[in-house]
Amino acid sequence: MIRFNCDYGEGAHPKVMQKLADTNFEQTPGYGEDEYCVQAAELIRNECKNNDISVHFIVGGTQTNLIVIASALRTHQGVLSAASGHINVHETGSIEATGHKVLALPDEGGKIKAHQIEKYFLNHIHDESFEHIVQPKMVYISNPTEYGTLYNRDELIAISKVCQQYGLYLFMDGARMGYGLCAEGNDLDLPLITECCDVFYIGGTKVGALFGEAVVIKNDALKQDFRYIIKQRGAMLAKGRLLGLQFIALFEDGLYYEISKHANQLAKRIKTALLEEGYEPFFPSNTNQQFFILPNNLLSKLKEKYSYSTWGKYNDTHSVVRFCTSWATREDAVSALITDIQSYAKNDL
Amino acid sequence: MIRFNCDYGEGAHPKVMQKLADTNFEQTPGYGEDEYCVQAAELIRNECKNNDISVHFIVGGTQTNLIVIASALRTHQGVLSAASGHINVHETGSIEATGHKVLALPDEGGKIKAHQIEKYFLNHIHDESFEHIVQPKMVYISNPTEYGTLYNRDELIAISKVCQQYGLYLFMDGARMGYGLCAEGNDLDLPLITECCDVFYIGGTKVGALFGEAVVIKNDALKQDFRYIIKQRGAMLAKGRLLGLQFIALFEDGLYYEISKHANQLAKRIKTALLEEGYEPFFPSNTNQQFFILPNNLLSKLKEKYSYSTWGKYNDTHSVVRFCTSWATREDAVSALITDIQSYAKNDL
Amino acid sequence: MIRFNCDYGEGAHPKVMQKLADTNFEQTPGYGEDEYCVQAAELIRNECKNNDISVHFIVGGTQTNLIVIASALRTHQGVLSAASGHINVHETGSIEATGHKVLALPDEGGKIKAHQIEKYFLNHIHDESFEHIVQPKMVYISNPTEYGTLYNRDELIAISKVCQQYGLYLFMDGARMGYGLCAEGNDLDLPLITECCDVFYIGGTKVGALFGEAVVIKNDALKQDFRYIIKQRGAMLAKGRLLGLQFIALFEDGLYYEISKHANQLAKRIKTALLEEGYEPFFPSNTNQQFFILPNNLLSKLKEKYSYSTWGKYNDTHSVVRFCTSWATREDAVSALITDIQSYAKNDL
Amino acid sequence: MIRFNCDYGEGAHPKVMQKLADTNFEQTPGYGEDEYCVQAAELIRNECKNNDISVHFIVGGTQTNLIVIASALRTHQGVLSAASGHINVHETGSIEATGHKVLALPDEGGKIKAHQIEKYFLNHIHDESFEHIVQPKMVYISNPTEYGTLYNRDELIAISKVCQQYGLYLFMDGARMGYGLCAEGNDLDLPLITECCDVFYIGGTKVGALFGEAVVIKNDALKQDFRYIIKQRGAMLAKGRLLGLQFIALFEDGLYYEISKHANQLAKRIKTALLEEGYEPFFPSNTNQQFFILPNNLLSKLKEKYSYSTWGKYNDTHSVVRFCTSWATREDAVSALITDIQSYAKNDL
Secondary structure (H helix, E strand, O other): OEEOOOOOOOOOOHHHHHHHHHOOOOOOOOOOOOHHHHHHHHHHHHHHOOOOOEEEEEOOHHHHHHHHHHHHOOOOEEEEEEOOOHHHHOOOOHHHHOOOOEEEEOOEOOEOOHHHHHHHHHHHHHOOOHHHOOEEEEEEEEOOOOOOOOOOHHHHHHHHHHHHHHOOEEEEEOOOHHHHHOOOOOOOOHHHHHHHOOEEEEEOOOOOOOOOEEEEEOOHHHHOOHHHHHHHOOOOOOOOHHHHHHHHHHHOOOHHHHHHHHHHHHHHHHHHHHHHOOOEEEEOOOOOEEEEEEEHHHHHHHOOOEEOEEEEEOOOOEEEEEEEOOOOOOHHHHHHHHHHHHHHHHHHO | OEEOOOOOOOOOOHHHHHHHHHOOOOOOOOOOOOHHHHHHHHHHHHHHOOOOOEEEEEOOHHHHHHHHHHHHOOOOEEEEEEOOOHHHHOOOOHHHHOOOOEEEEOOEOOEOOHHHHHHHHHHHHHOOOHHHOOEEEEEEEEOOOOOOOOOOHHHHHHHHHHHHHHOOEEEEEOOOHHHHHOOOOOOOOHHHHHHHOOEEEEEOOOOOOOOOEEEEEOOHHHHOOHHHHHHHOOOOOOOOHHHHHHHHHHHOOOHHHHHHHHHHHHHHHHHHHHHHOOOEEEEOOOOOEEEEEEEHHHHHHHOOOEEOEEEEEOOOOEEEEEEEOOOOOOHHHHHHHHHHHHHHHHHHO | OEEOOOOOOOOOOHHHHHHHHHOOOOOOOOOOOOHHHHHHHHHHHHHHOOOOOEEEEEOOHHHHHHHHHHHHOOOOEEEEEEOOOHHHHOOOOOOHHHOOOEEEEOOEOOEOOHHHHHHHHHHHHHOOOHHHOOEEEEEEEEOOOOOOOOOOHHHHHHHHHHHHHHOOEEEEEOOOHHHHHOOOOOOOOHHHHHHHOOEEEEEOOOOOOOOOEEEEEOOHHHHOOHHHHHHHOOOOOOOOHHHHHHHHHHHOOOHHHHHHHHHHHHHHHHHHHHHHOOOEEEEOOOOOEEEEEEEHHHHHHHOOOEEOEEEEEOOOOEEEEEEEOOOOOOHHHHHHHHHHHHHHHHHHO | OEEOOOOOOOOOOHHHHHHHHHOOOOOOOOOOOOHHHHHHHHHHHHHHOOOOOEEEEEOOHHHHHHHHHHHHOOOOEEEEEEOOOHHHHOOOOHHHHOOOOEEEEOOEOOEOOHHHHHHHHHHHHHOOOHHHOOEEEEEEEEOOOOOOOOOOHHHHHHHHHHHHHHOOEEEEEOOOHHHHHOOOOOOOOHHHHHHHOOEEEEEOOOOOOOOOEEEEEOOHHHHOOHHHHHHHOOOOOOOOHHHHHHHHHHHOOOHHHHHHHHHHHHHHHHHHHHHHOOOEEEEOOOOOEEEEEEEHHHHHHHOOOEEOEEEEEOOOOEEEEEEEOOOOOOHHHHHHHHHHHHHHHHHHO
């Protein structure tokens, strides 16, 4: 079985593993107060070209989402999200468990637009029963989105302006940030994201680390006491240096970008092969996640040798599925998949 | 200004007020452990023709909703509701504040259907990531709904069967129960509702009382420790007898039904007048709430003398508005409204 | 049975009842946005000699406590309270249910002292693991306390100063405020309390109203969006005017103070009689609650005719009990109790 | 600087690291549904001599505590704990953040006793206001405790019996389980703990792993849907196999016990040296944590070369401090510490 079902099927990039092995017997203070976390934060400040940001390291994405949101909102406030957003669909109500409603906006390919946010906000404040409705106070976007699509520069700036105008915090989930930044056609970079967002994170779990997300907080109001909340939600790793060390490995010499490009290139090979066979993408993506509408008879063949994610039924004969590549995906695995797609396609359709 | 904007614009029915006045100097135990609450519970058990139900009295509807739901669900479970349901839209995220997600289903005129519930449940348990999604465990319906529409016998029984089959609790919000039970064409009654639901409540606030909702719990699993949770959520009225007394007044001689009929009859007069002028109902209702699509120029005239609720913009020239009657609405107020509608309609359109 | 077990055994003062009856058929907007609530708030601003305070009316004390605290604190913050404080002991964990820890300080007769607060705060910020500990951010005191005792001017000012110095909100629970303000030896008044506290409330439920607490918010940071949170916690009374009307009755001509004095005078008669018989107070009180250490054989006689609260076992032969008077307590009821105490005491001991 | 301040100052035991390195490029399903987690669970079932237990792997201790407790309790229920218990003191109110009160019992050296639990429970159910008080439903103990002390067989069985008699869940925090099981004088073992507890965990973070706690659930009522709650609280590690692999390394050949013994032996050397110099233990411990009352002038010397934890001031001249050993502590580090203690003691006192 060759796995294309997700981007967290293997361990970590060898350079990450090496860093952990090299430092294994060193003694450091716990809870992220060690020198490695300091260094890693510094590397990230350099990437963002901003010396005033706070950087914290957290083990996983759901944790990070719930901590950032619970930290920022008062009890009557909610967070706007694409209906397909991870916090709205795939985190078992973790945000609601902290007491906050996720306010879902209809999305296209995982993306929401500045004017939707503005309209929602204005409707809220003009509603005669506004106090009977959750107050929107934060906007959650992910980039890449759940469908591997990307915001562009203009879209992000527009969202940021609306948020600033109406006092909404802008929070970007960057669990797959690397794959987005290194995608063909992408025009975002970390300095711009830092400028536009109040808080965001740079994902490690899906981009070369064993685990770990680097939270970047720009808005001073959100910086205060953040570590208390990390601890309260059970997310303060005792051996916090493990997080710092991994992010050093990822950012000290550009490894993060290099492996992201690798994954995107392999994803492009799969995409190209599927397009050439005449299959339709569910949403067009230049990142490591490729969603396609495929015939069930092709899939029943493929699944004998390959794993993929099933997103849902498309119609009686077709399904929406996802193929994922990662830093760890091998060229020959992709070649085998493509060969089989081509061969099955020829015979079956 | 004559008010048709809601059904809680006045105090209480004179018989309710009299009951409070007559007993004012009596000394009773607090917190609902008095004889009047016992009597009122007994009256409600008679109405429901079920001696095993637990009956509790709570001041308001939002409180009741959040207490029932927080009492029934484990932390990872959510409650299915019509998207337009009160708990999803008009209670400032009170359910989420207890940690639970409201799982919204598309609705028609405020109603959801048995097959929607079944489909949602089956999709959930068959999803490969089911543990990453809130577990549906309760179904919340309201009767009458937010739009004044009603479930019929077959629909309620079908929903109840689905809930029983899949282990879902069925909870009916009956904030306007009286107006539903006494509506033309209604075929529900309290014994059937008791049979079909695990828990429901009979609203007093909008049907003749100063305040108060009578919660009826049939499912034994939901009875345990319910009073702890009433107290925890700040809903255990110190002078609990005030609730018992009001429900005695409403149910000792059929007052609850009598005043509900009164309100429905007046609502029908308004509805008939609007229909005769050619206006379209937003959803057809036989209860005390009438939602109509009315021209803005008519509304701008009406609002000089009458209040109503604005539900939203329909199009550039029309709005959806609600007229409400209640136990307290006077015949002459309705006559005046109708005369004015007829006169404005003649002149303006 | 004559009841001395609590101060919420009867309905409301006749002037309160009259006000409700007089206005019963008036139509007003709901949710506390009526003219009566505006008037009542104005009366309370006058009592407090402060025009900038926000005033809100809430049905009960537990609700009020949890709303004020949930409104003020971020998720990692807690509230300091006397260990015997109502929120720590008698509200079924309502504060914890909003996510916040009650940080209990040892108290004497229900009171905590400025230096305890200061010490706790300084210990916290100097602890090497401070981020692993709930951050103290609010101080909850009640006046009168759970034991009917009172803070004096110097004590309150000292607590207020410590709170201001360290950025802690000071919140006074005044469920029995009237009995405190009218007690012999009291040197507090509402203007001073307003000056010292960030937020407090003036209790109606136990002082002449059917129900109702008037929340006074002085600190601007705590005013914002307070009504959202009232709604979210199920505490926005549909017929909100009932609260405004009752507070008008209590404050338009000094009724609140008059009936408080009445209760205190009757409590003093009971206290004097018990002291004269040689019984010891558990804590000395000049308010409507009298805690005494009484022999069990006396109590077994008394309970045939009178109810009282049992606070706990004192030793094998004695118990701590509470006698409560209220606006409604009759002189002849107190006389009967005293006569019986004197007669039993003579015979039994 | 040689660190004795905690038992999580280094990385992981080399065998653990090797296991991670050996499997790094393997592809497995995520979220703990891989073969390694299955194997690790099987190893733990063998250790516990019980095939019916559920085993789950979670990254850290605070997470584990809050997940187990939030999973088990209804909203009005609380958890009894030693006042010094980790959940009551050092987890930033993580339990309260899930809505539940920690009910603190006075403890001696971190331990609570069966009769305290029984008395608390009986007081609760006999209290006339029992519904106004959090309902005790779970008992949390840790073994070793916060002070390194241990429960013995009789104590644990007595607690377990009380819990069973009154329907309380018994939960043991075993963050340092290995150091307890391998301590001199210990008479507990995993099968007995499994028999006595409804749920407990075996700590990896402090005993040789990079991170990880193995939760063992015996009570069927607590097994249901546990993985939903792991996900909801952000604790479902994407690369879940990392947890399984580490526990395989720890339990496949007794490494867990071997390294625990090592730590205890080194702790004993420190303890013996301190006792020989006449210093007094704060609480006597045979595990890897040694709490002693030491003179401040000795400490000011020691801290130039060694780190330790300061627990608090003992008196004006002495402090309570903790020395910790672990699987990673070196013999020569302990020898150096002892030599210095002996030398300073000679000169300074």
